[in-house]
Amino acid sequence: DAKTTQPTSMDCAEGRAANLPCNHSTISGNEYVYWYRQIHSQGPQYIIHGLKNNETNEMASLIITEDRKSSTLILPHATLRDTAVYYCIVGTSGTYKYIFGTGTRLKVLA
C-alpha cells in the first residue's frame, strides 16, 4: 500500500509556479522523499529527493516540513512540457521496492 497521499489532479497556468503537495504522515526518521514524473506513457523520470532539508536542482525545489509529515514539489515556471503525472515516494536509503500510488495529474494550461 502506498504510504503517501497526493491530490488526484491539478491545473497550473503556463509560466506560473506549480506547487504539488504530498502527505507522508507515517514517514520514519530514515526515510527519504523521492519525486518522479511520468510524461504521457514514458518511463518515470527522476526529479529530486530529500531527507529533511529543502533541496533544489535544475528541475525543481523540494520543501519538506519540519515534522517531515508532508512535502511540496515546486516547479518554479511551469511549461506545457511539464504536463505529467507526478509521483511522491518514500523509502529508506536501502529501499528498492518503490511504491507508486496514483500520483497527481498536473495539467499546465496555455
Added chain:
Amino acid sequence: NAGVMQNPRHLVRRRGQEARLRCSPMKGHSHVYWYRQLPEEGLKFMVYLQKENIIDESGMPKERFSAEFPKEGPSILRIQQVVRGDSAAYFCASSPSSGRAGADTQYFGPGTRLTVL
C-alpha cells in the same frame, strides 16, 4: 552517457507465445528492477536483480514469469505462454548501488509495451 535502454519498445504476441523483454542498465549500474504498469494504474514492483542474482522477486507472478541478469549482457524478463492479461507496459530501472544514503535512486527506461492478441 546513455540512459537505461529497453527493447523492443513495442511487442505483439499471440496467446500462448513467449515474450522476452530486454533491459540494459545505465553504465556503472549493477542493480536492475522491473515494474509493470497496467492501463490507468501506477507502476507495480516485480523483481530486483543484481548481476547473476535475484534479490527479491516478491512482485512476480508465481507462474510463467522469470527474470535474469547474467554476468554479461542485458537483463531479461521472460513471460511464457502469454495471456491477454499480460498486456501492459513493462519498465526497467537501474541504480548504481543500494544501501548508501541517496545513492540508490532508480533511473527508468522508456518501457516495453506488450500487447497480447
